[in-house]
Amino acid sequence: MTESADDARHKAKMENRKAVQDAEVASKTVEKGLLIVHTGKGKGKSTAAWGLMLRAIGRGFRIGVVQFGKGAWETGERKAIAAFGDQVSWHTLGEGFTWETQDRARDVAAAERAWAKAKELMADPAIRLLVLDELNIALRYDHLPIGDVVAALAARRPDLHVVVTGRNAKPELIEAADLVTEMNLVKHHFAAGVKAQEGIEY
Amino acid sequence: MTESADDARHKAKMENRKAVQDAEVASKTVEKGLLIVHTGKGKGKSTAAWGLMLRAIGRGFRIGVVQFGKGAWETGERKAIAAFGDQVSWHTLGEGFTWETQDRARDVAAAERAWAKAKELMADPAIRLLVLDELNIALRYDHLPIGDVVAALAARRPDLHVVVTGRNAKPELIEAADLVTEMNLVKHHFAAGVKAQEGIEY
Numbered sequence: 001m002t003e004s005a006d007d008a009r010h011k012a013k014m015e016n017r018k019a020v021q022d023a024e025v026a027s028k029t030v031e032k033g034l035l036i037v038h039t040g041k042g043k044g045k046s047t048a049a050w051g052l053m054l055r056a057i058g059r060g061f062r063i064g065v066v067q068f069g070k071g072a073w074e075t076g077e078r079k080a081i082a083a084f085g086d087q088v089s090w091h092t093l094g095e096g097f098t099w100e101t102q103d104r105a106r107d108v109a110a111a112e113r114a115w116a117k118a119k120e121l122m123a124d125p126a127i128r129l130l131v132l133d134e135l136n137i138a139l140r141y142d143h144l145p146i147g148d149v150v151a152a153l154a155a156r157r158p159d160l161h162v163v164v165t166g167r168n169a170k171p172e173l174i175e176a177a178d179l180v181t182e183m184n185l186v187k188h189h190f191a192a193g194v195k196a197q198e199g200i201e202y
Numbered sequence: 203m204t205e206s207a208d209d210a211r212h213k214a215k216m217e218n219r220k221a222v223q224d225a226e227v228a229s230k231t232v233e234k235g236l237l238i239v240h241t242g243k244g245k246g247k248s249t250a251a252w253g254l255m256l257r258a259i260g261r262g263f264r265i266g267v268v269q270f271g272k273g274a275w276e277t278g279e280r281k282a283i284a285a286f287g288d289q290v291s292w293h294t295l296g297e298g299f300t301w302e303t304q305d306r307a308r309d310v311a312a313a314e315r316a317w318a319k320a321k322e323l324m325a326d327p328a329i330r331l332l333v334l335d336e337l338n339i340a341l342r343y344d345h346l347p348i349g350d351v352v353a354a355l356a357a358r359r360p361d362l363h364v365v366v367t368g369r370n371a372k373p374e375l376i377e378a379a380d381l382v383t384e385m386n387l388v389k390h391h392f393a394a395g396v397k398a399q400e401g402i403e404y
Contacts, residue, residue: 007306014304032396038246042383048246050253051279052402058278059401076260077253083285102216104209128401161402178396180388181244189380194234199261199330200254200363 033128033160034178035153039136039169042183049131049163050077056161057084061128064121067092068114068166069134075202089127091117094134111143122156129161136166139173150176235330235362236380237355241338241371244385251333251365252279258363259286263330266323269294270316270368271336277404291329293319296336313345324358331363338368341375352378 036052038045053063065088081088093114095106115138121127138144150172153162164173174180196202238254240247255265267290283290295316297308317340323329340346352374355364366375376382398404 010306011304018304032399034391034396034399034402036402037388039388040386043381044240044246044250044253044383044385047253047257048250048385050256051246051249051251054252054256054282055249055278055404056401058281058283061401076257079260080256080286081260084282102213102220104212161399174388177389178391179245181246182386182388183246183250184242184384184386186239186241186376186382186384187379189236194236194380197234197236197363199258199263200236200238202257 032158032178033156033162035156035176036161036163037136037169037173037177037180038163038165038183039167039174039180040182040184041167042185043188044183045165045167046133048181048183049133049165052161052163053081053088053129053131056129057081057087061087062126063088064118064124064127064130065090065133066114066118066121066131066135067094067133068111068138069094076199089121093117094138107138107141108143111138114138115144115149119152122152122160122162125157128159129163131163132165134166135164136169136173138166139170140166140168146170146172149173234380235358235360235364237358237378238363238365239338239371239375239379239382240365240367240385241369241376241382242384242386243369244387245390246385247367247369248335250383250385251335251367254363254365255283255290255331255333258331259283259289263289264328265290266320266326266329266332267292267335268316268320268323268333268337269296269335270313270340271296278401291323295319296340309340309343310345313340316340317346317351321354324354324362324364327359330361331365334364334366336368337366338371338375340368341372342368342370348372348374351375 038048053065056063070092078090081090091114093110095110118130118132121130139146139149154176156162169180240250255267258265272294280292283292295312297312320332320334323332341348341351356378358364371382
């Protein structure tokens with residue numbers, strides 16, 4: 001086959017693909033705040049939430065963040081968002097994962113405080129994106145009742161996007177969500193003895 | 203079983219889990235720039251790269267970004283990072299995916315320009331994190347020779363982290379990588395007729 005016949009075939013194939021894509025995009029018309037879940041055992045669940053936060057910052061949205069895990073106060077992402085002043089309302093309210101604190105009553109109390117803050121931010125009409133970081137962990141250990149959480153998320157304002165992160169997302173949350181991504185680990189440098197790297201993992 | 207017996211059992215289980223975690227963390231001692239790949243058909247591949255960029259910004263790193271896809275000039279993430287001035291060196295050099303341009307020679311030329319910029323940034327000792335957004339697409343269509351790309355990445359400075367995004371990562375790249383995450387789609391709002399949302403998807 002000559003080069004030009006090859007090119008022509010490629011062009012025809014790509015024209016067809018573009019037509020399919022264009023038709024698909026045109027068929028989507030509904031605007032709504034999305035309930036997004038990042039789950040799975042891989043990296044990138046919280047990190048992709050920070051990427052969404054950055055995108056929303058660029059659109060001028062006000063953003064709320066509630067961390068149900070203990071968070072590290074000095075993470076790179078927290079330092080960076082200081083540049084955006086009060087455009088981001090950030091609350092690290094977890095006390096640590098349950099295997100750190102070894103005190104279930106304390107974990108439940110921390111989860112309840114974090115959830116109260118989440119509900120307060122959901123009620124603030126200025127907030128357009130709310131990140132509930134590691135909420136899935138609190139739900140997984142039944143520190144919060146899944147029914148109450150899903151009901152409150154389903155009843156949110158129509159223009160509020162919510163991102164929930166953490167492994168082991170409960171089926172009830174997945175059912176309620178608009179967009180669910182599972183981050184799976186294919187390969188990890190810890191296996192080669194490489195430690196967590198500043199600027200990448202914290 | 204009484205509440206306190208339950209609590210004691212929980213505490214013992216969590217103490218054990220913490221010991222395992224602490225020992226694992228202590229065993230990781232190597233510091234190195236990581237080659238990170240975000241692949242899979244799900245959302246969050248580029249978004250998680252922007253989250254890493256934000257984290258690295260907070261650590262004071264200088265960052266390079268080369269977009270092998272056409273990118274949209276007015277994305278939220280680009281607008282937001284303007285706040286960090288020349289800490290981020292951003293280059294959108296792709297011409298669009300091949301099914302948009304329908305011109306393979308042009309796609310190859312664009313990929314070569316983007317790769318030349320990537321090599322230039324890799325040679326700049328001030329850059330600590332380099333994001334090669336959608337490079338996997340260019341490799342998948344053989345717009346760039348995989349062997350050359352993997353060799354250049356393997357020969358990078360020891361303190362340079364590189365993140366490569368895009369679906370269909372080639373096996374040679376996965377083999378060379380330190381950390382590979384596959385983002386898989388569990389559920390997507392497009393299926394319910396919901397369109398791409400400003401501040402979330404662009």
